[in-house]
Amino acid sequence: MNPEITYDDFAKLDIRIGLVVAAELVPDTDKLIKCTVDFGEFGTRTIVSGVAQWKQPEDLVGRQLPYIVNLAPRVIRGVESQGMLLALSDAEGLSLLIPERAVEKGTRAK
Numbered sequence: 181m182n183p184e185i186t187y188d189d190f191a192k193l194d195i196r197i198g199l200v201v202a203a204e205l206v207p208d209t210d211k212l213i214k215c216t217v218d219f220g221e222f223g224t225r226t227i228v229s230g231v232a233q234w235k236q237p238e239d240l241v242g243r244q245l246p247y248i249v250n251l252a253p254r255v256i257r258g259v260e261s262q263g264m265l266l267a268l269s270d271a272e273g274l275s276l277l278i279p280e281r282a283v284e285k286g287t288r289a290k
Contacts (some may be wrong), residue, residue, distance in 0.1 A: 194234035195249070196249065197245070198263075200215050200243050203215045203216070213229055215227050222266060231263060234273045246265075246279075246289060
């Protein structure tokens with residue numbers, strides 16, 4: 181278990197729903213998928229996620245998924261990633277967090 185954080189720490193996270201409009205494997209890797217994610221009025225971003233062991237790029241395209249969008253950009257295998265996908269993992273693999281209904285792109289988690 182990670183150290184306890186305060187509500188103020190949690191409130192710093194900007195978690196928004198984005199629509200994956202394109203996805204592809206990052207060349208010369210076996211874990212990374214580069215996604216183009218549409219956040220509506222907040223724009224489109226490139227986000228690299230280490231989910232290729234469990235998901236194919238086509239599994240992500242067209243899905244609304246939650247992302248942390250105020251994470252400092254980071255270059256991963258030559259690609260600037262501008263956020264982080266939120267997902268779950270257990271002994272059986274990775275599970276995507278999907279809204280129970282379609283919501284406006286860029287909707288913020290509360």
